[in-house]
Amino acid sequence: MEREAESRDMDDQVDDQVGDQAADDWLDGETKVVEAPAHHGDDVRLWLRLLTCSTLVENEVRRRLREEFDSTLPRFDLLAQLERAHDGMVLGELSRRMMVSAGNLTALVDRLVASGHVSRTTSPADRRVQIIALTDFGREWFDKAAERHGDWLGMLFADLPPRERASLMAALAKLKQSIRRGLDSANGAGSRRD
Amino acid sequence: MEREAESRDMDDQVDDQVGDQAADDWLDGETKVVEAPAHHGDDVRLWLRLLTCSTLVENEVRRRLREEFDSTLPRFDLLAQLERAHDGMVLGELSRRMMVSAGNLTALVDRLVASGHVSRTTSPADRRVQIIALTDFGREWFDKAAERHGDWLGMLFADLPPRERASLMAALAKLKQSIRRGLDSANGAGSRRD
DNA sequence: TCGAATTATTTCAAGCATAAAGTTTCTTGG
DNA sequence: CCAAGAAACTTTATGCTTGAAATAATTCGA
Numbered sequence: 377m378e379r380e381a382e383s384r385d386m387d388d389q390v391d392d393q394v395g396d397q398a399a400d401d402w403l404d405g406e407t408k409v410v411e412a413p414a415h416h417g418d419d420v421r422l423w424l425r426l427l428t429c430s431t432l433v434e435n436e437v438r439r440r441l442r443e444e445f446d447s448t449l450p451r452f453d454l455l456a457q458l459e460r461a462h463d464g465m466v467l468g469e470l471s472r473r474m475m476v477s478a479g480n481l482t483a484l485v486d487r488l489v490a491s492g493h494v495s496r497t498t499s500p501a502d503r504r505v506q507i508i509a510l511t512d513f514g515r516e517w518f519d520k521a522a523e524r525h526g527d528w529l530g531m532l533f534a535d536l537p538p539r540e541r542a543s544l545m546a547a548l549a550k551l552k553q554s555i556r557r558g559l560d561s562a563n564g565a566g567s568r569r570d
Numbered sequence: 571m572e573r574e575a576e577s578r579d580m581d582d583q584v585d586d587q588v589g590d591q592a593a594d595d596w597l598d599g600e601t602k603v604v605e606a607p608a609h610h611g612d613d614v615r616l617w618l619r620l621l622t623c624s625t626l627v628e629n630e631v632r633r634r635l636r637e638e639f640d641s642t643l644p645r646f647d648l649l650a651q652l653e654r655a656h657d658g659m660v661l662g663e664l665s666r667r668m669m670v671s672a673g674n675l676t677a678l679v680d681r682l683v684a685s686g687h688v689s690r691t692t693s694p695a696d697r698r699v700q701i702i703a704l705t706d707f708g709r710e711w712f713d714k715a716a717e718r719h720g721d722w723l724g725m726l727f728a729d730l731p732p733r734e735r736a737s738l739m740a741a742l743a744k745l746k747q748s749i750r751r752g753l754d755s756a757n758g759a760g761s762r763r764d
Numbered sequence: 765t766c767g768a769a770t771t772a773t774t775t776c777a778a779g780c781a782t783a784a785a786g787t788t789t790c791t792t793g794g
Numbered sequence: 795c796c797a798a799g800a801a802a803c804t805t806t807a808t809g810c811t812t813g814a815a816a817t818a819a820t821t822c823g824a
Binding site for chain 2: 801802803
Binding site: 414415416417418419420421422423425426427428429430431432433434435436475525526527529530531532533534535536537540541543544545546547548549550551552553554555556557558559561 | 625745
């Protein structure tokens with residue numbers, strides 16, 4: 377078995393000696409010999425490193441939102457999605473973009489309506505549809521928070537050399553493509569529009 | 571204000587025309603002129619891209635853990651931490667490694683004790699301390715789950731070209747360093763041992 | 765047209781996560 | 795020795811998150 381429990385924080389101290397031996401255990405074109413338990417050690421390490429970085433950033437952003445704005449990341453995220461949609465956005469679309477379940481949003485939107493940041497309107501065309509939109513107050517609030525949000529990220533990423541930054545952006549784009557393809561092939565090859 | 575609400579999913583379609591004009595608004599070595607609201611557009615884009623990737627992976631791993639093992643990511647994470655600690659691990663250490671609050675773990679450990687995956691023992695040396703350890707059953711379970719976990723990641727990352735993979739690993743290491751430094755300088759410069 | 769299927773959202777139960785306050789136990793300085 | 799303080803953990807209140815089931819509205823086919 378693979379030992380993958382390297383503490384998410386120690387991943388750069390861990391000795392990387394897995395050595396992909398699982399080239400391909402095929403005798404001919406049809407018979408697989410050993411059902412080789414390919415280790416995927418590199419994959420796990422990559423994932424843990426990615427996860428560590430996003431957790432660190434996420435926790436800091438959460439902390440700051442709470443301390444400076446007495447708010448939360450989901451609230452900020454939702455307003456951020458709405459910020460460009462000047463005519464509001466349908467709840468389902470919000471759900472897809474934020475990659476969270478619709479059931480989740482019901483309560484979140486409730487709270488944001490209660491605090492005056494967004495409005496919720498039933499679509500006249502289709503009475504099933506809820507349209508969520510920023511209020512003026514919500515927009516003002518978001519503008520302030522977004523500026524600080526940028527500052528925090530700037531601070532966190534300040535020591536990343538430009539070279540690494542560029543290659544990170546490029547590699548993450550490739551990674552995302554790979555993930556999407558992986559999701560498509562594994563699960564139904566249904567149309568991915570999100 | 572910066573417009574940063576590019577849907578986390580559309581970030582590679584978005585036209586990147588921010589154009590870092592905020593070089594440095596200094597007249598001499600002492601006086602900052604405009605308190606320039608540096609946009610940090612690149613920082614935000616980098617963050618959103620990172621976040622999208624980890625959310626996609628995380629959601630898929632959660633889904634699979636639930637469907638194939640009727641389990642959750644926090645449960646898996648906790649067992650993964652324990653897997654290497656053959657004499658168990660103190661709850662506080664677990665909390666630090668998993669980057670979650672201790673209060674959170676109390677209930678999570680309760681459930682894992684109830685399901686027979688881990689044991690919880692009060693340290694004889696210090697009766698405040700709780701030692702959490704894998705049971706045999708927990709270890710067997712984890713071994714199976716970890717193998718599948720590796721498979722899933724292998725599938726998701728399969729289409730990532732080796733070149734990008736290498737530069738991603740390297741760049742993420744740098745990124746993590748930058749984040750850590752950012753956290754240290756912003757908040758207290760207290761000793762970071764985690 | 766009318767009933768079945770589909771779509772959009774809400775409700776529900778359970779689990780995850782946090783910060784702040786509380787409890788128990790240890791440590792330490794006087 | 796013994797209080798003050800620190801440390802490890804738990805409790806509490808609140809919010810986020812999910813999947814599954816329920817509800818309501820629309821669409822579509824016969």
